[in-house]
Amino acid sequence: MTKATPNPAMADVAQLSYEQAREQLLAVVTQLEAGSASLEDSLALWERGEALAQKCEEWLEGAKTRLAAARVSTGSTSGD
Template sequence: MSSEMNPGPYSDQYPDEYSPQSSPYSASSGASGSSASSAPAAGGASGANEDVASLSYERAREELVAVVQRLEAGSVPLEDSLALWERGEALAQRCQTWLDEARARLAAVAQEDPED
């Protein structure tokens, strides 16, 4: 049996930007090209997820899609997967908050300006 690591059946379906070596979520790389994300610390990503509160809906959704793609690829080590999962949860919550706030604002406007 070979000791080489099998990249998995889906490894060719994702661009290199989602590989563990170049991910903005990987502890081995910095936040290349983005000041909005930081590498999650081992043992917990709560500090790294604090910056999520400042993200726009579009940026949070974009990052969430990237996290999901990396997790679905299945080639991420367990510890990194857990950090990605935590980041994804924070991003999903941020997106939901944006949507809830937008819904509330629309409801308030509709209440102020009813069409008769």
């Protein structure tokens, strides 16, 4: 599977903090659930939502990696 050409309108997603991306993702979901957008607008919202969800996932994976590294460096192996 090939990747689509990056959408310049989504470029700002890369600059968002986790909190910003999550807040915007919630707004997108709310708009989609309202069902008042045109098909084209709904598709654009969906694409933005996917990009925001991916950004949130990247932040969370990074946090997990940092926590695992901190546990290793302190010698903690407990999952508590």
